[in-house]
């Protein structure tokens with residue numbers, strides 16, 4: 001599969017009165033053309049910061065301090081704001097948790113859709129009204145809702161409008177950060193089905209973020225697991241369902257009940273994530289890890305690729321195995 005998005009060593013920091021929070025720490029992953037890629041991890045691990053860094057929605061005091069983001073070969077980090085604005089919506093669009101954050105409360109839906117189209121395709125002025133109506137149809141909303149203001153629509157309808165808007169210019173990448181979290185389960189299901197249908201029809205790639213791990217495992221082709229600002233494992237959905245490898249991934253998956261498998265006791269993960277201002281020197285998960293060895297405390301494992309995906313854990317690297325062997329022979333002396 002050809003890569004559409006290539007994120008390399010992305011670093012994002014927040015300056016705070018207590019010190020610098022490194023919310024995304026050398027994050028690297030790729031998303032293939034037409035692929036749905038998920039970012040998962042506990043609250044505060046840096047998922048939204050990473051996504052916002054990619055689509056340049058970070059606000060002060062957040063700052064990209066290093067790394068590279070390429071979309072279809074174009075380096076995004078060096079674009080001017082003006083160049084980036086041209087690319088946003090046309091090549092990359094964004095669907096956020098609360099539709100009210102995406103929509104202008106004082107503009108009718110029709111005007112918002114037309115504005116989005118004409119801002120990037122000035123020549124489409126004459127046909128923009130028709131295109132707006134077609135977009136409403138695409139997300140199963142009646143055309144007369146074009147005359148509504150956002151507050152006159154239900155939460156589910158608003159989110160459908162936002163999805164329609166994200167589709168307006170046929171982008172190659174859609175970033176979805178908790179697109180259904182604020183909605184009830186039934187509405188949520190309808191929206192997810194719609195997103196998948198549109199994705200199959202248009203073939204765009206998706207960067208998908210949700211707290212709902214079962215949903216992520218259902219939707220995504222590949223998933224990156226983040227912990228304390230670092231990606232610790234990247235693997236296909238089938239690999240994660242069959243054999244999650246990183247102790248953190250295993251803990252995360254054990255925190256959710258399975259709807260289809262046998263009933264098992266939910267174990268969760270003891271402890272809490274580290275302070276990102278003063279993270280541990282070695283593996284950031286080491287203080288909570290049942291498999292930690294002395295090596296894990298002294299140096300952070302690097303992400304390594306193998307047949308099952310990518311993993312940053314000494315349990316799966318020769319370096320860690322050798323260290324564990326020498327540590328145990330020292331212990332037995």
Ligand SMILES: Nc1ncnc2c1ncn2[C@@H]1O[C@H](COP(=O)(O)OP(=O)(O)OP(=O)(O)O)[C@@H](O)[C@H]1O
Pocket residue numbers: 014015016021023041042043044045046047048049050060061062211276
């Ligand atoms: N304005 C800010 N100033 C300082 N630190 C911040 C700020 N915004 C976010 N952070 C920190 O950055 C880290 C990453 O936050 P982020 O919101 O990206 O995580 P997340 O994984 O998306 O969480 P959630 O799932 O709750 O949305 C957190 O530790 C958070 O406390």
